[in-house]
Amino acid sequence: MISKAKVKFIKSLQLKKYRKDEQCFTVEGAKGIVELLNSDFEVIWVAGTANFLRENEALLRRNRIEVVETTERELSGASSFQTNNSAIAIAKLKPISPPVLNKEFVLVLDDIRDPGNLGTIIRTADWYGIKHIIASLETADLYNPKVISATMGSFCRMNIYYTQLTNYLVGTDWPVYGASLVGRSIYDTNFGGEGFIVIGNESQGISGAVHSLITNHITIPRIGQAESLNASIAAAIILDNVLRLKK
Amino acid sequence: MISKAKVKFIKSLQLKKYRKDEQCFTVEGAKGIVELLNSDFEVIWVAGTANFLRENEALLRRNRIEVVETTERELSGASSFQTNNSAIAIAKLKPISPPVLNKEFVLVLDDIRDPGNLGTIIRTADWYGIKHIIASLETADLYNPKVISATMGSFCRMNIYYTQLTNYLVGTDWPVYGASLVGRSIYDTNFGGEGFIVIGNESQGISGAVHSLITNHITIPRIGQAESLNASIAAAIILDNVLRLKK
Numbered sequence: 001m002i003s004k005a006k007v008k009f010i011k012s013l014q015l016k017k018y019r020k021d022e023q024c025f026t027v028e029g030a031k032g033i034v035e036l037l038n039s040d041f042e043v044i045w046v047a048g049t050a051n052f053l054r055e056n057e058a059l060l061r062r063n064r065i066e067v068v069e070t071t072e073r074e075l076s077g078a079s080s081f082q083t084n085n086s087a088i089a090i091a092k093l094k095p096i097s098p099p100v101l102n103k104e105f106v107l108v109l110d111d112i113r114d115p116g117n118l119g120t121i122i123r124t125a126d127w128y129g130i131k132h133i134i135a136s137l138e139t140a141d142l143y144n145p146k147v148i149s150a151t152m153g154s155f156c157r158m159n160i161y162y163t164q165l166t167n168y169l170v171g172t173d174w175p176v177y178g179a180s181l182v183g184r185s186i187y188d189t190n191f192g193g194e195g196f197i198v199i200g201n202e203s204q205g206i207s208g209a210v211h212s213l214i215t216n217h218i219t220i221p222r223i224g225q226a227e228s229l230n231a232s233i234a235a236a237i238i239l240d241n242v243l244r245l246k247k
Numbered sequence: 248m249i250s251k252a253k254v255k256f257i258k259s260l261q262l263k264k265y266r267k268d269e270q271c272f273t274v275e276g277a278k279g280i281v282e283l284l285n286s287d288f289e290v291i292w293v294a295g296t297a298n299f300l301r302e303n304e305a306l307l308r309r310n311r312i313e314v315v316e317t318t319e320r321e322l323s324g325a326s327s328f329q330t331n332n333s334a335i336a337i338a339k340l341k342p343i344s345p346p347v348l349n350k351e352f353v354l355v356l357d358d359i360r361d362p363g364n365l366g367t368i369i370r371t372a373d374w375y376g377i378k379h380i381i382a383s384l385e386t387a388d389l390y391n392p393k394v395i396s397a398t399m400g401s402f403c404r405m406n407i408y409y410t411q412l413t414n415y416l417v418g419t420d421w422p423v424y425g426a427s428l429v430g431r432s433i434y435d436t437n438f439g440g441e442g443f444i445v446i447g448n449e450s451q452g453i454s455g456a457v458h459s460l461i462t463n464h465i466t467i468p469r470i471g472q473a474e475s476l477n478a479s480i481a482a483a484i485i486l487d488n489v490l491r492l493k494k
Contacts, residue, residue, distance in 0.1 A: 031474075116363060120477050129471035154473045187491055223490055224376035226401045227278075229483075230367050236480045237487045243470055244434055 002047045002070050007078045010047075010088060014080050016141050023093045025143035028079055030056075030086040035153030037063050041091045047075065048087030080145035093143060096161050099132040103194045105242055106130070108176075110165060110210050111138040111201040112231055118142070119150020120232040121199070126154035128239045133160045134168055134196070136210075169196065169213045176215045177242075178206050179234055183217030186241040197242065199235045249294045249317050254325045257294075257335060261327050263388050270340045272390035275326055277303075277333040282400030284310050288338045294322065295334030327392035340390060343408050346379040350441045352489055353377070355423075357412060357457050358385040358448040359478055365389070366397020367479040368446070373401035375486045380407045381415055381443070383457075416443065416460045423462045424489075425453050426481055430464030433488040444489065446482045 002010075012018040013026050024044065027036045030052060036043060037059050045066040046053075053060065053067055060067055075084040099106075107125055112118050118140045125133060140147055142160050151158075169176055175195040179186075198214065200206035206214070220229065220237050229237070249257075259265040260273050271291065274283045277299060283290060284306050292313040293300075300307065300314055307314055322331040346353070354372055359365050365387045372380060387394055389407050398405075416423055422442040426433075445461065447453035453461070467476065467484050476484070 120480060123473050124476060124480050126471045126473035127467075127469055127476055150477075152474065157472055220374075220487075221491075222374055224373045225404055226370050226373035227399065229371060229374055230397075230479075232477075233367060233371050233480065233483045236476075236483055240467075240484045240487065244468075 002068055002074055002078060010078045014145055019143050024090055025093060026145055027089045027091060027148055028081060028084050028145060029149060032148060032153045033087050033089045035156045036089055036091055039156035041094060044090040046087055046089045052086045096159060099159055099161055101132065104131065105194060106196050107133045108165060108196045108198040109133060109135040109139045110198055110206050111136050112199065113140055114202055115140045115144045115146035116150050117202065117232040119147040121235050122151040122158050123154045124236045124239060126157050128243045131159060133158060135160055135162045136165045137162055166209045166213060176213055177218050178214035179218050179220065179238060180205065181219060183219035185221050186218050186238060189218055191242045197238055199231055202231050249315055249321055249325060257325045261392060266390050271337055272340060273392055274336045274338060274395055275328060275331050275392060276396060279395060279400045280334050280336045282403045283336055283338055286403035288341060291337040293334055293336045299333045343406060346406055346408055348379065351378065352441060353443050354380045355412060355443045355445040356380060356382040356386045357445055357453050358383050359446065360387055361449055362387045362391045362393035363397050364449065364479040366394040368482050369398040369405050370401040371483045371486060373404050375490045378406060380405060382407055382409045383412045384409055413456045413460060423460055424465050425458065425461035426465050426467065426485060427452065428466060430466035432468050433465050433485060434468065436465055438489045444485055446478055449478050
C-alpha cells in the first residue's frame, strides 16, 4: 500500500514548482520505468503492482531501490493518467549543462508548449539518433508527467538544455535550418554533416527574434490542402529527410 | 447567451452515443468552423463571440446559419476543451459510403485509439493529398471533439470509411503496405502509383488478421535507440516517402 504521504508527494510532482523545490519527478508505466532503471538517473523509490515488482525483481534489486507493493486501483488514484496498471517511480532531476557538440544535428525548440508534442519530438529524435535538444525557456518542461510518458523512455537518452535561444544561436557558425511555408524544399536540400534544426511554436511558428538567425529556410512540400502540419509531425519529416542517407 | 438547453445539447455531443442518436457533432475553434462553413457539411447553428460573428459575418449569412452571440466564458463552459475564445458550431453527420478508388494511396487505420493521433493523421494525410482513409471499427470516432480539433479543419476534406478491415482488404489486387520493425526500408521501396498503407494500433501494432493480408512489409530505418515511433509520426514519415516524388 502507498502511504497517504507518498500519494500526496507523487501528486505534488505534477506541478513544476514542486518538482523544482523537491528536485524530483515521476515516471509512470512499465516501459518508462525499466528504461529509467537502466539509465544514470538516481531513482528514489518505486511503487508497483505485485506483477510489476516480480517481473523486474532483478533490476530493482541491482539498483537497490526501495519498493512499495500496491494495486492498480491505488496506482491509478495517485497517477497523472486515468489508469496505471504497473508502477510509478520517483527519480531525481539531473542537472543539465550546455551541451558539447561534435559535428551533429541538434533540434532547437522555439516554444513547443504542448507536453504531448514535446514528448513525441523527444521520442522521434531518439529514433533518429539525435543526442541534444536546445529548448526555449517557454517550451514545456521535460519533467512534466505527460512529456515523460509520451517519450516512451527516450527521455533517458536525450539531453535537453533550456536556454534563451537567440543568445545561444547568435555565435554559431553551423547552419541554422528553419521550416516555414516558404523556403527550399527539404527534398532538394543538402543538409551536410551538422546544423541546428529549429521547430517553431504550435500556433505562432518560429518567433521573430529566432527567425532572424535562420540561415537556411526550408519547407516540406505540400501536395494536398491542409494549411500546416502539427509541430511534432513537421519535426519528424524534417529529421527523416536530414538523416535518411546518414546511416 | 447560449441557452441552458443548447449547452446541454453541446455537452451531450461529447459522447458517441448522443452523436449517433442526434446525428450531430460539434466543431470548436475559429479555424475548424471556417473550414466547416466552406465545406458540404450541413451546419445547424453557431455560437460565437461578437468578434467571431463579425469577422465571419458574410460567410455565416451566405450559409444562412442561425447564430447565437456569446462570451468566451460561456463558450469555455460549454466546450470540450479548457478554453474556447471564438465559437462552437453544430453540424450534421455525413453518411459515408464505401469509397470509389482510382489509382491512389489510401491509409488504413488498424485500431488507432487515441483521438489526438487520429486527428493528427487526418491532418497529415490531407497535407499529402490523401483523399480516403479506411478505419477499423475500433478506431477512434472521427466526430469525437478531440479528433475534430486535432485535424485543424482537415476533417472536411477526408473521407473516412469505418469497416471490418480484413473483409475490406481481402479481395484487393493493390499492394497492401504494412510497417513493422522488419521489412524493406522505405528508402529502397518503389511504391508505384497506388496502394493501401496500414498503420497499426499504438501499442499492439498491426493485428494478426490484418497482418496476414500485408503484401509488402516495410520499415522506417532506425538510427538511434527509441524502440518505436508514435503511430501518427510513423504514418507521416511513410506518407512523405511514398509521395515525395509524386508531386
